[in-house]
Amino acid sequence: MIDFHTHVLPNIDDGSHSIVTSINMLENASKQGVCQLVCTPHFWPLKATIPEFLQRRALAEGLLKSAIEGRNHPERLPFLKMGAECGWVKNISNYPDLEALCIEDTAFLLLELPMGDWTDEVFEELYRLNTRRGIYPVIAHPNRYAKSIKACDALQSFAELDCLFQVDVNSVLRLTERTFNFRLLTGFVPCVLGSDMHDGSHKAQRMGKALQTIEKQLGAETVRQLSACSAAALQNGGMNRLRSLWSRPGQIPQIP
């Protein structure tokens, strides 16, 4: 499986604060069956410029990759791809150089949405990212916006966009959020998984358990489709390709 959301790069955000922790996180991910992992340090548009961010990310990437290569059997750790977790900003579709934050060699951008009540502006901006910038937003941890999504019946709107949901593995395991995540996983928007791990603690170690839960509740075919969509996204497959891999019969489900 591929982990689309991690804070494994050392000393760049509120994630790992040392190489030792980063390696520990990678070892834990590997034990959970993660073969590729996207490094998505926070980028907050009002706090830094994209060139500044990329410079810091390249430094952290170099340090971590050197440490990996200095180990025995570096191939046993997940393969790393660079990305970012981009914070929301007003008029984000006009923000310069956003393409540089997309996951390496792809048009997929892990994006946090604003908290609170959503207006049409949120969907208009996502649509402009699609049409004006050629960017496919990957909506980070949609469980955090469950209230907003339910309030404006947003699943229909997301299904009309070229975007993905990054389902949070810890959220899948929380009984109070499980139903919401299962609605997403049985819905029309293709999904990928992310741990959002910030350190070497429990978050790094729950991908396997989340996959077991999804398989038990929704069947092995859902896990297979998650895996296929994840791989296709990292190969920069277009949305038509991902939709064909994420085949869903019937109507868009209502959230209870």
Ligand SMILES: [Fe+2]
């Ligand atoms: Fe995150």
